[in-house]
Amino acid sequence: MSKRVLILTGDGAEVLEVYYPFYRLKEEGYEAVIASPRKKTLNTVCHDFIEGWDTYSEKPAHLLPSDIAFADVEPADYDAVIIPGGRAPEFIRNDQDLPRIVQHFLDADKPVGAICHGAQVFLALPDRSYFKGRTLTAYNACKLEVESLGAEYASETLHVDGNLVSGHAWPDLPGFMREFLNLLGRTSNKELTSTTN
Numbered sequence: 001m002s003k004r005v006l007i008l009t010g011d012g013a014e015v016l017e018v019y020y021p022f023y024r025l026k027e028e029g030y031e032a033v034i035a036s037p038r039k040k041t042l043n044t045v046c047h048d049f050i051e052g053w054d055t056y057s058e059k060p061a062h063l064l065p066s067d068i069a070f071a072d073v074e075p076a077d078y079d080a081v082i083i084p085g086g087r088a089p090e091f092i093r094n095d096q097d098l099p100r101i102v103q104h105f106l107d108a109d110k111p112v113g114a115i116c117h118g119a120q121v122f123l124a125l126p127d128r129s130y131f132k133g134r135t136l137t138a139y140n141a142c143k144l145e146v147e148s149l150g151a152e153y154a155s156e157t158l159h160v161d162g163n164l165v166s167g168h169a170w171p172d173l174p175g176f177m178r179e180f181l182n183l184l185g186r187t188s189n190k191e192l193t194s195t196t197n
Contacts, residue, residue, distance in 0.1 A: 003079040003184060004031040008070075008101065008121065011036075012087030015044040015061035016170040017115050021082050024177045030184070035073050036066035037095045045086055047170070055141075058087075070097035075104035080184050085116025085139060085169070093124040106130045106163075111183040114138070115167035115176055120145050135159060136166040 005025050009018050018034075025032040036042055046061040070092075075081075081102070083089065092098060103125060105112050114121065119138035122131065123145060131151040137159045138146050146153045157168035158175045163183060167176035 002029055002031050004033060004077060005184070006073065006075070006078040006081045006101070007032060007034050008081060008083050008092065008098070009034065009036055009042065009064075009066075009086075010088040010092040011043045012091065013042065013044045013064070013084050014086030014088075014116060014170060015046050016173060017084035017086060017118075018044060018064060019062065020170070020173045021084065021113070021177055021180070024181070028181060033068060033078070034064065034066045035068045035070055035101075037070055037092055039066050039069045039072075041065050047086065070095050070101060073097065073101050075101045076108075078105075078110075080111035080113070080180070081105045082113040082180065083115070083118035083121050085114075085118045087117070089117045089120040093121045095124075099124050099126065103127070103130075109163050111163050111165065111180060113165045113167075113176065113180040115172065116169045117142055119149075119166065122149055134161050134164065136161060136164055137168050138166060139169050 022032045042064040044061040044064050046059045047056040050057050116139045119142050128150050131149040135152040135154045136146055137154040143153045157172045159166050160179050165176060165180045
């Protein structure tokens with residue numbers, strides 16, 4: 001049976017950070033499922049870096065149909081989760097169903113990928129101990145959020161810490177997906193333990 005990967009996003013997602021993982025997963029034969037606060041057609045955006053600007057610019061990008069609403073997600077049905085960046089994370093983290101979804105993947109030691117502003121979603125978790133002693137990266141404007149989780153902010157643009165793969169921004173997607181797919185292809189320690197007992 002093909003592994004299933006949940007992609008948690010919403011309006012304002014960075015187009016490359018949602019479409020690139022979506023198609024790479026499909027290319028590898030995995031089922032990629034787009035989840036959002038409600039099932040609808042999402043509006044993605046294109047963020048770019050312009051010389052002379054202190055921050056990024058934003059333009060409308062492709063439409064993206066979501067497959068399932070957060071309220072209807074049974075996280076145990078999925079083998080891994082990806083959280084794209086853009087502006088979506090600051091909005092979706094307010095959804096009441098998001099913490100239980102994300103917490104499942106952390107509790108079960110399943111692969112968790114967060115890129116760019118995706119780390120903002122972790123602030124919705126009432127238990128910050130998941131990140132104590134851990135290291136992750138995110139877009140540099142999210143350094144304070146990463147540190148407020150109790151994690152160490154990695155200055156490199158790609159970081160793997162156990163089951164957690166994090167990336168700085170869309171230029172890091174090739175390495176981000178390589179490491180995420182590497183984790184997804186393995187059996188977790190918890191799965192090994194449960195099958196040997």
